[in-house]
Amino acid sequence: MPLKSIPVVRDVLEESNARAAENRALFQRYNVFVVNIMSSPGAGKTMLLEKTIPLLKERDHRCAVIEGDITSTLDADRLQPLGVPVVQANTEPFGGDCHLGSHLVQGALKHLHLEALDFLFIENIGNLVCPAEFDLGENRKVVLLSLPEGEDKPLKYPLMFRESQLCLITKMDIESSLGVSAEKFQNNICMVNGRMKVIRLSAKDGSGMGDWVEWLLGRG
Amino acid sequence: MPLKSIPVVRDVLEESNARAAENRALFQRYNVFVVNIMSSPGAGKTMLLEKTIPLLKERDHRCAVIEGDITSTLDADRLQPLGVPVVQANTEPFGGDCHLGSHLVQGALKHLHLEALDFLFIENIGNLVCPAEFDLGENRKVVLLSLPEGEDKPLKYPLMFRESQLCLITKMDIESSLGVSAEKFQNNICMVNGRMKVIRLSAKDGSGMGDWVEWLLGRG
Numbered sequence: 001m002p003l004k005s006i007p008v009v010r011d012v013l014e015e016s017n018a019r020a021a022e023n024r025a026l027f028q029r030y031n032v033f034v035v036n037i038m039s040s041p042g043a044g045k046t047m048l049l050e051k052t053i054p055l056l057k058e059r060d061h062r063c064a065v066i067e068g069d070i071t072s073t074l075d076a077d078r079l080q081p082l083g084v085p086v087v088q089a090n091t092e093p094f095g096g097d098c099h100l101g102s103h104l105v106q107g108a109l110k111h112l113h114l115e116a117l118d119f120l121f122i123e124n125i126g127n128l129v130c131p132a133e134f135d136l137g138e139n140r141k142v143v144l145l146s147l148p149e150g151e152d153k154p155l156k157y158p159l160m161f162r163e164s165q166l167c168l169i170t171k172m173d174i175e176s177s178l179g180v181s182a183e184k185f186q187n188n189i190c191m192v193n194g195r196m197k198v199i200r201l202s203a204k205d206g207s208g209m210g211d212w213v214e215w216l217l218g219r220g
Numbered sequence: 221m222p223l224k225s226i227p228v229v230r231d232v233l234e235e236s237n238a239r240a241a242e243n244r245a246l247f248q249r250y251n252v253f254v255v256n257i258m259s260s261p262g263a264g265k266t267m268l269l270e271k272t273i274p275l276l277k278e279r280d281h282r283c284a285v286i287e288g289d290i291t292s293t294l295d296a297d298r299l300q301p302l303g304v305p306v307v308q309a310n311t312e313p314f315g316g317d318c319h320l321g322s323h324l325v326q327g328a329l330k331h332l333h334l335e336a337l338d339f340l341f342i343e344n345i346g347n348l349v350c351p352a353e354f355d356l357g358e359n360r361k362v363v364l365l366s367l368p369e370g371e372d373k374p375l376k377y378p379l380m381f382r383e384s385q386l387c388l389i390t391k392m393d394i395e396s397s398l399g400v401s402a403e404k405f406q407n408n409i410c411m412v413n414g415r416m417k418v419i420r421l422s423a424k425d426g427s428g429m430g431d432w433v434e435w436l437l438g439r440g
Binding site: 069072074129150152171 | 292370375376378
């Protein structure tokens, strides 16, 4: 609609990419593997972290989380028992943004000791659209697609599936009670992004979690 | 971040609200009840329409749908068998917007005969954040919250639940296999918006569909 907004949008994106590049340089300097975790609301991002971090800790890997939310500290509270650093990044003071920005990640990094970390997980806002557009400086983008969302989602929200390097099909434990087939999900993911690595898992019953941890240990 | 963008944002919002007001005037002139249906991806918006429209048709109410998607006509294709007018509104030509804008609705209206309609459903982009911010000129905003998304979502995405007049808790048929309680969902909805009307339903097994249709017939 408003052509006159384009220069401003360009400024914002340039600013955003500059902050992302600064973040990336920091992550490289301290050799921290950083994963940007994205999905629709309720696909299981927080539970994935609740179950993943203990598996990494028992192998002596040091983890931290930047917990992105519009408002509230509900997810960060869930992660407290894990005993790893968790920094809350709320977008509400920035207008309730629907995605994490690289400047928010940069602000959160001031509260973390990168030299004491192997893995940093950034849990993005629950949104299958907007977060895909923004580089945070991460090493890998991972998208969760839960079975209850339906197999057509990669076709309807392709950018997220084009931008990510790994897709975790989650909530595999309820595949039969939903009467769906993960195979169809995987086929649609491949149609959108043939290079996408796909792992089917259930954080609830633990199936597939080993493959996901191996992927992390191999640094994607 | 960029203070200089504020005037442009204001222009865009004024433009958006002006189009919404024009849409609203049209809906009033033709006495069409217009419902803006919003939710996360995969909460069941399309299936709700697949099951609702036949119930309205059998009572001789005339319906149409504006089907919002970033890309694809997958949902519109699903609605074709209903035999009602369906207009696809894709945001992809407008940058892949994460919400429907009032200008897109206005464009879609050119393909509909409002004088021949009682109900118009606008299925928004699957996104629990951004669509809540934009007035399309509708009579009512309805948010779907599906049980697999988790009971904390109203607390984490409050704007959607503040702006909507009705919340449909969907996928009630799998409540027991998920091991969740719809009561907790309803309590959190009420905490965010005490005036919210809530209906629990399953489009799959039909439970609660009568209450929803009554709400529509009473025009909210």
